[in-house]
Amino acid sequence: MAAESSEGEEEGKLSGGNRLLSVDDDLREMGKNAAWSVSSCKPGNGVSSLRDGNLETYWQSDGAQPHLVNIQFQKKVKLQLVALYLDFKLDESYTPSKISIRASDGFHNLKEIKSVELLKPTGWIYLSLSGTDPRETFVNTFMLQIAVLANHLNGRDTHVRQIKVYGPRPNPIPHQPFQFTSREFITYSSIR
Incomplete structure (x- = not known):
């Protein structure tokens, strides 16, 4: 997971990253159920590069x-976590340094739910979408927008290598089939 930096001016910025994606078993990837679009892209570096599972490809804005x-x-849908794969070592000035995450039921009423500054990230960066209330561990939304507001070294265009969005699994016990607990339901839970 990303670590907080504690060096003077860089305090409060996320840095680090992990080459391997590591997400709790109680979360599932929700991106396959969505329609994805980008504001601009270089030919051959569009949405498909964000979702292909290959860390060598990337979306490049234009x-x-x-x-x-x-x-x-x-x-x-309920969304709980956004995971971004960024690589400052390879992308330098193309690497995002400030990101805003917005949610709503459409383009007309987007509201910022998270803003983060990044310090030379290399690897998976995890951004929790929990609300200000500690009981809110997710965002319930029709649309999520990830906005790259600035890049490192004042770069103009951006590279993002992968994005994954996660929500809670519907089954409260991960990877186990649902089981009835009352005697009446258990009696009628199988076909005879």
């Missing part, structure tokens, strides 16, 4: 900032 990734769902 226009003015902010650079946007829009993730739209057909129905309201």
Whole structure:
């Protein structure tokens, strides 16, 4: 997971990263259920490069900032975590340094739910979408927008190598089939 830096001016910025994706078993990847779009891209470096599972490919924007990734769902979903793969060592000035995550039921009423500054990230960066209330561990939304507001070294275009969005699993006990607990339901739970 990303670590907080504690060096003077760099305090409060996320740095680090992990080459291997590590997510709790009680979360599932929700991106496959969404329609993805970007504000701009260089030919051959579009949305498909964000979702292909290959850390060597990347989305490259081609226009003015902010650079946007829009993730739209057909129905309201609970989202808990965004994982971004960034690589400052390879991408340098193309690496995002400031990201805003926004949520809503459409483009017309987006509200920022998370803003983060990054310090030379290399690897998976995890951004929790929990609310200000400690009981809110997720965001319930139709749309998520990831906005790259600035890049390292004042770079213009951006590279993001992978994005994954996670929500809670519907089954409260991960990787186990649902089981009835009352005697009445157990009696009628199998076909005879």
